Amino acid sequence: MFQKILKRQAKVEKEEGLGQMKVMVGLGNPGRQYEHTRHNVGFDVIHELSNRLNIPLTQSKFKGLYGIGQASGQKLLLLKPLTYMNLSGESIRAVVDYYRIELEDLLIIYDDLDLPVGKIRLRQKGSPGGHNGIKSTVAHLGTQNFNRIRIGIDRPEPGMSVPDYVLGRFSPDEQMSIQAAVAKSADACEAWLTKPFIQVMNEYNQ
Numbered sequence: 001m002f003q004k005i006l007k008r009q010a011k012v013e014k015e016e017g018l019g020q021m022k023v024m025v026g027l028g029n030p031g032r033q034y035e036h037t038r039h040n041v042g043f044d045v046i047h048e049l050s051n052r053l054n055i056p057l058t059q060s061k062f063k064g065l066y067g068i069g070q071a072s073g074q075k076l077l078l079l080k081p082l083t084y085m086n087l088s089g090e091s092i093r094a095v096v097d098y099y100r101i102e103l104e105d106l107l108i109i110y111d112d113l114d115l116p117v118g119k120i121r122l123r124q125k126g127s128p129g130g131h132n133g134i135k136s137t138v139a140h141l142g143t144q145n146f147n148r149i150r151i152g153i154d155r156p157e158p159g160m161s162v163p164d165y166v167l168g169r170f171s172p173d174e175q176m177s178i179q180a181a182v183a184k185s186a187d188a189c190e191a192w193l194t195k196p197f198i199q200v201m202n203e204y205n206q
Contacts, residue, residue, distance in 0.1 A: 021068075021075040023101050024049065024189055025092055027110040027133040029167075030082040038153040039085060039166040041182060042109040042133075045151070046078050048186040053078075062094035063087075072193040088133040089140030096141070107147040107192060108137060109185055111166065115152025118177030120185050122149050122201040147197045149185050151178075 026042030034040050050057050055069035055078055066079040077099070081091035096106065110133055115121055125145040128134035138144050156165035170178050188204045 021077055021099055021101065022105045022193065023077045023079060023095060023099070023107070025079045025081065025088075025095075025106070025108045027085060027088050027108065028080065029085050030080075034167065037167050037169055039111055041111045041151045041153065041178065043080055044182045045109045045149070045185045045189070046080050048182055049078055049189055052186060052190070062091050062098065064091040064095070066095070072190070074193045076193065085133040085136075087136055089136035089138070092137055093140035103141065103143065103146050104197070107149065107189065107197070108134070109149045109151065109189070110134060111153045112150035113153060113155050113162070113166070115150060115154070117152055117154045117170070117174045118181040119152035120149060120181050120188070120204065121152075122147075122188060122197075122204055124148075124197060124201065147192075149188060151181050151185055153178075 024046065026044070026046035028034065028040035028043035036044065046057070049055070050067060053069060053071045053076070055067040055071070055076065057065045057067045057078060057080060059066050063083045064079050064081045066077055068075070068077045070076065077095065079091065079095055081088045083090050092108070095101065110131060112121070112129070112131070114129060124147055126148070127144060128138055153166065156162060184204070188200055191200045191203070
């Protein structure tokens with residue numbers, strides 16, 4: 001009887017993809033007023049992947065909006081936390097716990113003030129660097145060791161506050177650079193479906 005229960009549980013877990021799925025998370029703030037702001041480039045990458053891979057973000061759970069599908073033979077979950085940036089870790093931790101995700105199968109995409117507009121940088125670990133969404137993620141995961149893609153948004157001009165800057169939209173001169181960065185970040189995400197992250201990191205950091 002006990003063996004039957006274990007087999008049934010294993011079958012359910014296989015069907016749901018528990019513990020054998022990659023998760024890509026874009027950080028941002030929910031609401032139309034925040035769409036395409038500097039702080040929401042993580043969301044923009046998730047939307048790009050959703051369109052490319054035909055994985056619609058139609059499911060609402062884990063304090064987020066997400067979709068699950070197949071891409072390059074890999075089961076994949078795309079997630080947009082809807083907690084607002086400062087509490088992003090609550091949604092991420094809920095997904096990681098429910099699907100038993102190994103941290104090596106987690107990738108987080110977010111904006112970075114310390115990189116020029118349009119520059120991307122892949123890393124396997126690192127401090128939050130003042131980013132509240134990453135601070136929350138580190139606090140809830142209990143580690144800084146997770147894959148990330150940082151997308152440069154540069155720093156504000158003297159006299160402009162950081163909150164006003166990150167919640168503002170890119171200038172017309174910046175649009176082409178940021179669109180290219182979103183596309184390149186999505187390319188890196190797709191590459192990670194079939195390659196080790198360190199290999200993708202070496203390729204896309206050049």
